[in-house]
Amino acid sequence: ASGGRLTLTGSSTIAPLILEVAKRFESQHPGVRINVQTGGSSRGINDVRLGLADIGMVSRALKASEKDLSAYLIARDGIGIITHKNNPVRNLTGDQIVGIYSGKIRNWEEVGGSNLPITVINKAEGRSTLELFLQHFSLRNSQINAQVVIGDNQQGIKSVSAIAGAIGYVSIGTAEYEENHGTPIKLISMEGEIPTSENVAKGRYQFSRQLNLVVRNTPVGLAKEFIAFAQSDAVKDIIEAQFFVAP
Amino acid sequence: MSWIAKGIVNRTDHRLSMMLAVLSAGAALLLTLIVLFLIKESWPFLSSRWHSGSWFDWLQYQGWYPQENRFGMAPMLLASLAVTLGALIVALPVGLASAIYLQFYANPKVARTFRLLLTLLAGVPSVVFGLWGLTRIVPLIALWQPPGASLLAAILVLSLMVLPTIALTSAAALASVSGELLHGGIALGMRRKTQILHIMLPAARSNIFGGVLLATARALGETMAVLMVAGNVVQFPAGLFDPVRVLTANIALEMSYAMGDHRASLFASGLLLTAMVWLLSWGSYRVTRNGREAGQYG
Amino acid sequence: MVDRLFGWLMSGCAALVVSLLLWVLGDVLIEGVAHFSWSFLFTEPEDSGRSGGIAPILVSTLWILSIALVTALPLGLGVAVWLSEFAAGRRRFSDIARVTLDILAGVPSIVYGLFGNAFFSIYLGLGFSLLSGGLTLALMILPVFVRTCESGLRAVNDEWRRGALALGMARSAAIWHILLPAARPAIGAGLVLGIGRATAETAALVFTSGYVDRMPESPLDSGRALAVHIYDLSMNVTGGDSAAYASALVLVVLIVLLNTLAQSLLEDWFKRRVFVS
Amino acid sequence: MRVRDLEVGYGDKTVLSQVSLDIYKGCITALIGPSGCGKTSFLSTLNRLTDHSDARVAGQILFDGQDLLRDSVDTLGLRRRIGMIFQRPNPFPLSIRRNLELPLKEHGIRDRQVRYRKIEKVLKDVGLWEEVSDRLDASALALSGGQQQRLCIARALVLEPEVLLMDEPCSALDPISSGIVEELILRLRGRYTVVIVTHNLAQARRVANYAGFFWMTERVGKLIEFGLCRHLFEAPRHALTAAYVSGARG
Amino acid sequence: MRVRDLEVGYGDKTVLSQVSLDIYKGCITALIGPSGCGKTSFLSTLNRLTDHSDARVAGQILFDGQDLLRDSVDTLGLRRRIGMIFQRPNPFPLSIRRNLELPLKEHGIRDRQVRYRKIEKVLKDVGLWEEVSDRLDASALALSGGQQQRLCIARALVLEPEVLLMDEPCSALDPISSGIVEELILRLRGRYTVVIVTHNLAQARRVANYAGFFWMTERVGKLIEFGLCRHLFEAPRHALTAAYVSGARG
Ligand SMILES: Nc1ncnc2c1ncn2[C@@H]1O[C@H](COP(=O)(O)OP(=O)(O)OP(=O)(O)O)[C@@H](O)[C@H]1O
Ligand SMILES: Nc1ncnc2c1ncn2[C@@H]1O[C@H](COP(=O)(O)OP(=O)(O)OP(=O)(O)O)[C@@H](O)[C@H]1O
Numbered sequence A: 001a002s003g004g005r006l007t008l009t010g011s012s013t014i015a016p017l018i019l020e021v022a023k024r025f026e027s028q029h030p031g032v033r034i035n036v037q038t039g040g041s042s043r044g045i046n047d048v049r050l051g052l053a054d055i056g057m058v059s060r061a062l063k064a065s066e067k068d069l070s071a072y073l074i075a076r077d078g079i080g081i082i083t084h085k086n087n088p089v090r091n092l093t094g095d096q097i098v099g100i101y102s103g104k105i106r107n108w109e110e111v112g113g114s115n116l117p118i119t120v121i122n123k124a125e126g127r128s129t130l131e132l133f134l135q136h137f138s139l140r141n142s143q144i145n146a147q148v149v150i151g152d153n154q155q156g157i158k159s160v161s162a163i164a165g166a167i168g169y170v171s172i173g174t175a176e177y178e179e180n181h182g183t184p185i186k187l188i189s190m191e192g193e194i195p196t197s198e199n200v201a202k203g204r205y206q207f208s209r210q211l212n213l214v215v216r217n218t219p220v221g222l223a224k225e226f227i228a229f230a231q232s233d234a235v236k237d238i239i240e241a242q243f244f245v246a247p
Numbered sequence B: 001m002s003w004i005a006k007g008i009v010n011r012t013d014h015r016l017s018m019m020l021a022v023l024s025a026g027a028a029l030l031l032t033l034i035v036l037f038l039i040k041e042s043w044p045f046l047s048s049r050w051h052s053g054s055w056f057d058w059l060q061y062q063g064w065y066p067q068e069n070r071f072g073m074a075p076m077l078l079a080s081l082a083v084t085l086g087a088l089i090v091a092l093p094v095g096l097a098s099a100i101y102l103q104f105y106a107n108p109k110v111a112r113t114f115r116l117l118l119t120l121l122a123g124v125p126s127v128v129f130g131l132w133g134l135t136r137i138v139p140l141i142a143l144w145q146p147p148g149a150s151l152l153a154a155i156l157v158l159s160l161m162v163l164p165t166i167a168l169t170s171a172a173a174l175a176s177v178s179g180e181l182l183h184g185g186i187a188l189g190m191r192r193k194t195q196i197l198h199i200m201l202p203a204a205r206s207n208i209f210g211g212v213l214l215a216t217a218r219a220l221g222e223t224m225a226v227l228m229v230a231g232n233v234v235q236f237p238a239g240l241f242d243p244v245r246v247l248t249a250n251i252a253l254e255m256s257y258a259m260g261d262h263r264a265s266l267f268a269s270g271l272l273l274t275a276m277v278w279l280l281s282w283g284s285y286r287v288t289r290n291g292r293e294a295g296q297y298g
Numbered sequence C: 001m002v003d004r005l006f007g008w009l010m011s012g013c014a015a016l017v018v019s020l021l022l023w024v025l026g027d028v029l030i031e032g033v034a035h036f037s038w039s040f041l042f043t044e045p046e047d048s049g050r051s052g053g054i055a056p057i058l059v060s061t062l063w064i065l066s067i068a069l070v071t072a073l074p075l076g077l078g079v080a081v082w083l084s085e086f087a088a089g090r091r092r093f094s095d096i097a098r099v100t101l102d103i104l105a106g107v108p109s110i111v112y113g114l115f116g117n118a119f120f121s122i123y124l125g126l127g128f129s130l131l132s133g134g135l136t137l138a139l140m141i142l143p144v145f146v147r148t149c150e151s152g153l154r155a156v157n158d159e160w161r162r163g164a165l166a167l168g169m170a171r172s173a174a175i176w177h178i179l180l181p182a183a184r185p186a187i188g189a190g191l192v193l194g195i196g197r198a199t200a201e202t203a204a205l206v207f208t209s210g211y212v213d214r215m216p217e218s219p220l221d222s223g224r225a226l227a228v229h230i231y232d233l234s235m236n237v238t239g240g241d242s243a244a245y246a247s248a249l250v251l252v253v254l255i256v257l258l259n260t261l262a263q264s265l266l267e268d269w270f271k272r273r274v275f276v277s
Numbered sequence D, E: 001m002r003v004r005d006l007e008v009g010y011g012d013k014t015v016l017s018q019v020s021l022d023i024y025k026g027c028i029t030a031l032i033g034p035s036g037c038g039k040t041s042f043l044s045t046l047n048r049l050t051d052h053s054d055a056r057v058a059g060q061i062l063f064d065g066q067d068l069l070r071d072s073v074d075t076l077g078l079r080r081r082i083g084m085i086f087q088r089p090n091p092f093p094l095s096i097r098r099n100l101e102l103p104l105k106e107h108g109i110r111d112r113q114v115r116y117r118k119i120e121k122v123l124k125d126v127g128l129w130e131e132v133s134d135r136l137d138a139s140a141l142a143l144s145g146g147q148q149q150r151l152c153i154a155r156a157l158v159l160e161p162e163v164l165l166m167d168e169p170c171s172a173l174d175p176i177s178s179g180i181v182e183e184l185i186l187r188l189r190g191r192y193t194v195v196i197v198t199h200n201l202a203q204a205r206r207v208a209n210y211a212g213f214f215w216m217t218e219r220v221g222k223l224i225e226f227g228l229c230r231h232l233f234e235a236p237r238h239a240l241t242a243a244y245v246s247g248a249r250g
């Protein structure tokens, strides 16, 4: 196919990835224009429903109320618990995490660390990572007692690296990159499961989310082609370069 | 003096007047559209509060858990006010002092450099301030009182952001005070401090006030920088070291994921912010007008 | 003695401010220069902006800014002239207009973004485009620009108005030849404010001009502004910090350059009007 | 010019009432009186400058046989024929040349050569030509007060008006400049009809043919006496005039 | 007060040179001369106001036996003893009371009662008491020009200075206010030493004991003649003086 335009809107987590995918797609299909816009997962869903976008980007599984759309998984994103690098704690159990997030455990001493008050970093209401976290630990957001609430991924990393007693949860690939580049954070294991991209890929780490492209009906034409391309092996290197895990 | 004549005689004038009136009406229409848009988008939220008979519930504390249909905005409203007020309390004296230094103490060369620095600072995007605050100020505070991301951090970063506005407008206000007053003070054998504090500042008061108003509006409306350093926990600010969430940050944090009532509630908070700015400018309009009419000074 | 102390206190405050300023600007400079190179300005971003340059982003930024200024300047000047020179007879109306402008000057920029998205992008069908972004920014800077110009015009010596009237000059001529040139410091200040606000704006542009970092070919293309780029790099792109600082450096320099340019153009234009017949 | 039963007010305050006087062609008429008695207001009605404030004007002013207070009067044309000079010199913030050129262009004189000739002529008339001919393109604001005022007079004269209204043209000037302007006014006598408001009684005596004395009674300005200048100063008919003329310090 | 060989310049332009004169205690000394000849500059050196511009001052001014141009002089104290009134009234934008209170506080008068008594006294001195006693807390800017100028005089008097310098104190006022201020100056004669600059020769004659005439020769101001007021006006020794006194229009 030559010519044609495609508009994608949605999750700011997926946007940088898709932008790179789109660039490669464009270079292979001269004349095609793919416009990627951000705004958030629900914006992606909204715009697809209204026909404002051809494809939506949603960084979670579709909910029951969203079954009018069909989702195509392009990548996974493992979510890992991170702390400040100098924190001696290496592993937390699910109960401990629930205890920390609900404010029952307030000092690292109580989970085998040094005497340091815990700073709980949580995601803002509506963010898909938060929903996943709540679901995973069967919590309600109103039960959480956070000291810092953040929006995007990088803000989480920056906050944890700035506060010695902080605990937060972010995308594993991102955290790995930052860890390797000297940012003072570290991923810790959960119930003994070690958070690495590799483990996510191999299914040895449960706590992960889906990165989906969604469309209204079954995709046709250019949209179909693009989704197929994004799911193909041809973009695997891009997915890895953006610190996500190919499905 | 008003130009408005009993009859506009000249044809060009007439045409110009019509054209400008149309232009202004167009601009006014567009701007009115913005307010209407805000109201329309927040209407689902407002009307559902209305029907449930709990019009002012959102002002009472019941927590901000939109997923659980609990929309307590009061803590954020208060946090917005606290952050703005705090930033003014820090920035006003320092900014005024800088203006005084600029106007009365600095030699021209130093003053020029200082001014340049201030304008440069005014050009730094707020994301950069946020980044700077998050990587420099927050850790400093965290050393002392974790988590660091707090009301205090927001106040410090914001006050730095509004400082140039206050300093530059106040310096301009001081510069526009007639030299005759200064000479009057000197001739009475007053010390420099008295001349500045008791004569120049009162004389420049209303213009300084205008700059402060501008700064207040900016502080109230600032989003990104505050979002990055304030901690964003929805709670009543009880102390300087508590994390808080302001209204603008709330919009930015949640807008991209919000749907339905949640989304409408965010628009409602936008409306609330606008109402606050309006109250502010209306109040100041009243104050300055009354001041002018009564010719009343301290 | 007290006097000396007071002087020291003032200078001390100024020194404090300067050192804080140097801290912020120094950070931007040091971190920015480390990543900066001339090719940074002339190449396309790669790898989500972590490497490569910002050429298309600079172009988009300039597009958006020009659209915003080209729209807001004449419109704003027109409204300001009308408010200060023609609406005075309708006291109530102009008071309302003034208060409305003050309110709008305080509406958070993200709200402008949402409005721009709903009105320009969707309702007028301009989509995600530099045009939508520019028009949204034009609306955003309009209130402040109008208010500064209007107060500048008001401050113009009334004796000149009276002089022009007594010479039987049409008002349009007096405005064009005398009042506008005389109000130029205020117009310049409004311009600087507008440029600063428009160039550093993030929130209003995410929903209007968009996120695409391709080189725009027409104002109807979507394009990413520098401030949006900085925000994305620092909040969304892992390992994007150094590129973010370099972009911030470019942004600060850009604003200073634009301000100087705008001021000198303005001066030049008025000077020609004032002295050459 | 015949003024009949003129009444001027601002809002619901009347500041001037029952003013009737004749202004004779080619003569200089001086108006004197204490501050606030409505002299400036009176002058402003004569060229309809009152249109541009919230002033109410009633009565008749006959000029060339028609009432210039009627709405249908072309005020721009009127003001070309009746020039005005203000108390404080108000040259436009433009070059000297532009100050004089602007009104000419405004009144449709397209030919640059014609304009330049007119400009040279009026500058010579007001005695500024020698002083400024080498810097016509310099800003008018750089001139001294006296020069500025003469430039303003030149600016009014360049339109070749028939009547010249002057509102305390010398009171913001030092005595030497003031002397020069006064001489200039004297030279205009005969060629122009001049109405001059002044606080300086000596000046009024020196320059005027006719004089009028305004006074405030019950907060409303009235024309107390009008007549030949000599008569008014030397043999005032009214006690108030006598008191003012002899007592007021100038 | 004895002035000897005073020279004043700005940058590298000398505006006043070789000025020597004596100012006698309790007398009123009037200084006259055309605009720009350095009268204001001269007055400013007398209370060291020149310190606050880029003026160069050379020469000697002996006051109470010591040279007040020396660096070691306490200028704040000096200005308390030598007050100054400017051409345009410059009341501070504060209430009437604050205008008078501020200098008192500044010079260490702590007791509120004492201050109030002094304020009442000077307001009576300048004849403002009846006019403003009921609105002492209203803004001074709401006063009329003449009242403002009298307030400024009161403000200078409240410090009980020995010398009062006045720079054209009436020229911005209408004749009635001007008359009131002039009477006030006359009432000060004997109690204060007054140096007054005026363009109004008649006024100088009416109020002054001594008079000095400044004139510009080769762009530098000089004191041409100084002496008893009567002599200077009626029997000037210098041709320039004679010409100015008879010719200048005021
Ligand atoms: N635009 C105006 N609005 C309301 N009142 C005005 C206006 N202009 C003048 N007045 C009032 O009208 C009265 C007469 O004023 P006018 O200026 O004509 O007096 P004047 O004789 O020229 O005084 P002066 O000698 O001080 O110039 C004054 O009481 C003044 O306050
Ligand atoms: N601050 C200054 N800097 C430079 N030159 C000055 C300054 N002040 C006064 N001059 C110049 O000094 C000369 C004398 O000025 P001064 O004001 O003393 O004259 P004056 O006799 O008071 O005049 P006038 O009667 O107009 O008040 C003038 O040529 C003036 O331009």
Ligand SMILES: [Mg+2]
Binding pocket: D039, D040, D041, D167
């Ligand atoms: Mg008048």
Ligand SMILES: [Mg+2]
Binding pocket: E039, E040, E041, E167
């Ligand atoms: Mg002087």
